[in-house]
Amino acid sequence: MAFVERVFSGVQPTGNLHLGNYLGAIVNFVKMQETHNCIYCVVDMHAITVDVDVWGGPTQLAHNTREVTAAFIAAGIDPKKHIVFNQSQVSGHAELTWIFNCVARVGWLSRMTQFKEKAGKDRENASVGLYDYPVLMAADILLYRATHVPVGEDQKQHLELSRDIAQKFNNDFGDSIRGHGFADGQFFPLPEPMITGPATRVMSLRDGTKKMSKSDASDYSRINLTDDADTIAQKIRKAKTDPEPLPTEEKGLEPRPEADNLVGIYAALSGRTKQDVLRDFGGGQFSSFKNALVELCVTKLSPIASEMKRLVADREHVDNILIDGAERARAIAEETMKATKDIVGFVRKR
Numbered sequence: 001m002a003f004v005e006r007v008f009s010g011v012q013p014t015g016n017l018h019l020g021n022y023l024g025a026i027v028n029f030v031k032m033q034e035t036h037n038c039i040y041c042v043v044d045m046h047a048i049t050v051d052v053d054v055w056g057g058p059t060q061l062a063h064n065t066r067e068v069t070a071a072f073i074a075a076g077i078d079p080k081k082h083i084v085f086n087q088s089q090v091s092g093h094a095e096l097t098w099i100f101n102c103v104a105r106v107g108w109l110s111r112m113t114q115f116k117e118k119a120g121k122d123r124e125n126a127s128v129g130l131y132d133y134p135v136l137m138a139a140d141i142l143l144y145r146a147t148h149v150p151v152g153e154d155q156k157q158h159l160e161l162s163r164d165i166a167q168k169f170n171n172d173f174g175d176s177i178r179g180h181g182f183a184d185g186q187f188f189p190l191p192e193p194m195i196t197g198p199a200t201r202v203m204s205l206r207d208g209t210k211k212m213s214k215s216d217a218s219d220y221s222r223i224n225l226t227d228d229a230d231t232i233a234q235k236i237r238k239a240k241t242d243p244e245p246l247p248t249e250e251k252g253l254e255p256r257p258e259a260d261n262l263v264g265i266y267a268a269l270s271g272r273t274k275q276d277v278l279r280d281f282g283g284g285q286f287s288s289f290k291n292a293l294v295e296l297c298v299t300k301l302s303p304i305a306s307e308m309k310r311l312v313a314d315r316e317h318v319d320n321i322l323i324d325g326a327e328r329a330r331a332i333a334e335e336t337m338k339a340t341k342d343i344v345g346f347v348r349k350r
């Protein structure tokens with residue numbers, strides 16, 4: 001069966017959205033709106049899989065949920081044409097997770113590198129939710145039978161797991177699926193990751209070999225979406241570089257991670273290729289390139305920062321966006337859950 005193309009993606013409300021989240025995910029979310037029906041979810045149920053002191057507790061979680069929503073809207077996501085909501089408002093995410101828990105194998109989850117990284121040495125002390133995180137993610141996507149998932153490079157393995165779950169479900173219940181009117185036995189699509197854009201990996205401004213991260217101790221390592229113009233300028237001026245002038249060819253960036261990162265950021269924000277950027281700045285000193293980069297960052301990011309500020313202050317407006325989005329998400333989710341329950345053999349009211 002050809003599935004209707006649908007986009008789903010999620011962002012965790014864990015605070016401190018930065019340029020890496022923006023260029024690696026949100027910019028692509030905005031773009032996909034032109035060609036697809038899109039569902040963008042603030043995954044608050046994923047956020048609580050780490051220790052409570054890490055996700056910050058109830059007040060912080062609610063604030064972060066509204067802030068991610070504000071970032072979506074400020075960046076240009078249209079919550080009327082598409083769907084923006086927070087995960088916990090649609091119970092289907094948890095319901096489908098349980099069924100998928102019984103499809104996914106312990107061996108599959110044990111191979112997940114993100115779990116190993118996040119659990120660290122003290123694996124016995126990790127939450128069961130952290131272990132199950134990828135199954136909830138598969139449920140997020142497949143609850144809407146989404147076909148395309150814009151994500152960062154680091155989510156590739158989780159997408160593979162989603163495909164494995166969809167495939168095993170389709171296999172295990174093939175006869176029942178056909179019996180319920182899906183002639184080819186394919187109830188869930190195998191969702192495709194979409195890892196695109198010129199800056200799928202934005203690196204730390206202090207160390208070009210490390211990813212830009214909200215948990216880096218130095219705030220100078222990242223540009224937060226809420227930073228004002230002066231802060232952005234300071235951070236870029238202090239960003240690590242090397243003593244050579246910028247290369248004229250893209251190949252010249254390869255052994256120079258910091259130069260590569262800054263040129264990549266410039267390219268991504270201006271919608272050009274790195275080679276194009278080097279045509280303008282290659283052979284020049286970092287100081288003049290940095291001036292141009294400051295100007296570009298401020299031009300592109302300041303309007304987003306001020307719109308985010310305005311939205312976060314208007315709590316009722318943001319909450320209404322999430323409530324309206326959840327209602328429309330729920331309508332799709334309920335259809336999937338009814339069919340899934342029938343396929344599995346769960347008796348229900350008709």
Ligand code: TRP
Pocket residue numbers: 008009010011012043046136137140141149150151152155158
């Ligand atoms: N795990 C994703 C991340 O950390 C967030 C996420 C949760 C997600 N559910 C999703 C992304 C479903 C895409 C689709 O980036």
